[in-house]
Amino acid sequence: MPRPRTHDDALRTRLLDRAGVLLSTEGAGALSLRRLAADVGTSTTAVYSLFGGKPALVRELFVEAFHRFGSHLRAVPRTDDPGEDLIQLGLAYRRSALADPHLYPIMFANVVPGFEPDEQVGQEAFAALSPLIEAVRAGIAAGLFRQVPDTTVVMSCWGLAHGMVSLELNGYAPGEDDTDAVYERTLRANLAGWRA
Amino acid sequence: MPRPRTHDDALRTRLLDRAGVLLSTEGAGALSLRRLAADVGTSTTAVYSLFGGKPALVRELFVEAFHRFGSHLRAVPRTDDPGEDLIQLGLAYRRSALADPHLYPIMFANVVPGFEPDEQVGQEAFAALSPLIEAVRAGIAAGLFRQVPDTTVVMSCWGLAHGMVSLELNGYAPGEDDTDAVYERTLRANLAGWRA
DNA sequence: CAACAAATCGTAACAGCGTTACAGCGGTAA
DNA sequence: TTACCGCTGTAACGCTGTTACGATTTGTTG
Numbered sequence: 001m002p003r004p005r006t007h008d009d010a011l012r013t014r015l016l017d018r019a020g021v022l023l024s025t026e027g028a029g030a031l032s033l034r035r036l037a038a039d040v041g042t043s044t045t046a047v048y049s050l051f052g053g054k055p056a057l058v059r060e061l062f063v064e065a066f067h068r069f070g071s072h073l074r075a076v077p078r079t080d081d082p083g084e085d086l087i088q089l090g091l092a093y094r095r096s097a098l099a100d101p102h103l104y105p106i107m108f109a110n111v112v113p114g115f116e117p118d119e120q121v122g123q124e125a126f127a128a129l130s131p132l133i134e135a136v137r138a139g140i141a142a143g144l145f146r147q148v149p150d151t152t153v154v155m156s157c158w159g160l161a162h163g164m165v166s167l168e169l170n171g172y173a174p175g176e177d178d179t180d181a182v183y184e185r186t187l188r189a190n191l192a193g194w195r196a
Numbered sequence: 197m198p199r200p201r202t203h204d205d206a207l208r209t210r211l212l213d214r215a216g217v218l219l220s221t222e223g224a225g226a227l228s229l230r231r232l233a234a235d236v237g238t239s240t241t242a243v244y245s246l247f248g249g250k251p252a253l254v255r256e257l258f259v260e261a262f263h264r265f266g267s268h269l270r271a272v273p274r275t276d277d278p279g280e281d282l283i284q285l286g287l288a289y290r291r292s293a294l295a296d297p298h299l300y301p302i303m304f305a306n307v308v309p310g311f312e313p314d315e316q317v318g319q320e321a322f323a324a325l326s327p328l329i330e331a332v333r334a335g336i337a338a339g340l341f342r343q344v345p346d347t348t349v350v351m352s353c354w355g356l357a358h359g360m361v362s363l364e365l366n367g368y369a370p371g372e373d374d375t376d377a378v379y380e381r382t383l384r385a386n387l388a389g390w391r392a
Numbered sequence: 393c394a395a396c397a398a399a400t401c402g403t404a405a406c407a408g409c410g411t412t413a414c415a416g417c418g419g420t421a422a
Numbered sequence: 423t424t425a426c427c428g429c430t431g432t433a434a435c436g437c438t439g440t441t442a443c444g445a446t447t448t449g450t451t452g
Contacts, residue, residue: 002399003328003447029309032438042290043402045437085450108366109305113225114439122367128312148381155360163359164351170304171318174351185344186352198428199418214413228409239431240410250410 006042012050014040016060023061024100028111031058055115058106063121065103069151070128072096076130082139083191086157089132090187093161093166108162132157145194153194158189202238203245210236211243212256219257220296224307227254227391251311254302261299261318266324268292274327278335280389282353285328286383289357290364297365304358328353349390356386 018039022031033044033054040046051057064068072095077086097104105111107125117125135155145153164183173179214235218227229240229250237244247253268291272284293300301307303321313321332349334339341349358378369375 003401004447005400007401033440034438045401045403045441048440049401085368105305108362108368109301110307110366111305117367126297126368151370152378153382154205155363155378155386157357160352160356160386161359161360161364163355163357166231166304166362167351167355167358171313172304172322174347182348182351185348189352189389190361190386191389193385193387199430200418201429203430229411230409241412241430241432244411245430 006044007049011040011042011046011080011151015042015047015050015057015059016064016150019057019061020064022102023106027102028105029095031112041155055112058112058115059117060174061103062106062115063124065107066121066128068103068128069096072099073128073131076131078135078138082135082142083144084194085135085138086132086191087184087187088107088134088156090161091184094165097169104165104169108166129154129158143196146196148194156190156194157187160186202235203242206240207242208246211238211246212260215253215257215276216260216299218306220298221301222279223298224301227308230321245360249341251308254308254311255313257299258302258359259320259359261303262317262324264295264299264344265292266296266326266365267305269327272327274300274331274334278331278338278392279340281331282335282387283380283383285331285382286353286357290361293361293365295319300361300365325354339392340392344390352386353383 015036019036020033022036033047037044037046047054047057051060055139073089076085076092079085082186110116118156133150135156136145136157138149140147140150140153164186167173168179168183208276211232215227215232218232218235229243233242234239241370243250243253247256268288269285272281272288273280322371329346329350332341332346332353336343336346336349364370364375370378
């Protein structure tokens with residue numbers, strides 16, 4: 001009875017892949033539905049029947065970005081030194097952001113108008129930080145860090161990493177100094193302030 | 197010979213004022229030239245004859261935002277304790293951001309497509325941080341902080357404040373805890389890591 | 393075998409955006 | 423009064439996301 005559907009899962013993944021490439025190579029401004037549909041070889045209607053609109057498509061990219069981000073963090077091995085683990089997590093945080101810089105604002109800045117992470121994906125996003133949370137808890141439990149609520153130390157480490165990376169991506173890198181070294185020294189100093 | 201010009205400085209400031217209000221109350225998405233011109237009672241041509249386009253108008257808002265931001269920081273009195281001064285500067289940083297939250301992304305995130313701060317306004321923006329730089333230098337000179345390049349400590353304090361504020365504005369505030377207290381404790385811990 | 397029905401998809405239209413070309417307004421000078 | 427000329431609002435262009443609708447394609451039915 002119906003005509004065979006071409007808006008299937010294969011097209012869905014092709015759209016998502018192409019959207020990710022457009023975003024990573026040319027930025028959020030280059031991600032338009034007409035451009036995307038033309039590149040993939042379909043019409044803009046596909047995005048509406050498969051996702052529901054542009055914000056819904058960006059939502060998928062949002063969770064995908066956090067999946068990759070979480071993979072970078074989970075790749076950091078846990079040792080018996082939670083302090084050093086936190087430093088390595090901070091370095092991985094920046095590596096992940098610099099790997100594809102256009103994906104980072106999707107996660108933490110509202111670069112696509114009309115998309116705001118809802119409660120559900122917000123919690124999924126927060127889940128990507130679980131290695132960080134675990135390292136902080138291990139450090140507090142081992143008596144390495146001060147006896148403060150773990151969320152305080154988590155927000156401190158996350159805030160510093162996010163702030164430094166965000167400033168760097170927006171062109172506010174420290175002048176002539178080596179950004180890598182400044183970043184790591186900053187991570188270590190911040191953590192030193194939390195040590196018991 | 198010519199008809200009297202209505203695209204004068206008065207209209208210019210009215211446009212800037214209204215643009216600031218639109219930005220502060222309804223966000224960057226509500227700032228359109230047609231809406232702006234209609235609110236002020238002129239046509240979109242005024243923005244082009246007075247500024248040169250939307251990015252140029254946003255550039256003015258950018259420097260204006262940094263002026264206000266710098267005023268907040270300069271309002272913090274300098275005492276003989278550079279460490280405590282830095283804490284107070286960090287608190288003023290957040291107060292300034294929360295005063296009109298929609299202005300903050302104009303400064304530090306690319307929330308308006310087509311506008312990127314050029315070299316000149318970027319340096320003016322950085323100049324707003326001079327109270328921070330001076331406090332850091334005073335602390336290092338007094339032997340309070342470690343003997344490291346001052347830009348390192350500056351980037352550390354700035355990065356942390358920017359990161360925490362940025363996360364808060366994007367809805368990633370720490371759970372049930374008091375955000376004010378967590379923020380201040382985080383500032384103090386970070387600075388403690390730099391003390392000699 | 394032909395006609396119908398139903399589901400799907402591309403085309404086209406709509407409203408809005410920034411930007412720009414252009415015609416018309418409004419004074420002053422001849 | 424008329425011609426001139428700078429200034430400004432209108433309208434158009436190309437773009438965006440979104441949506442209504444007609445064309446297409448199939449299986450089913452007469």
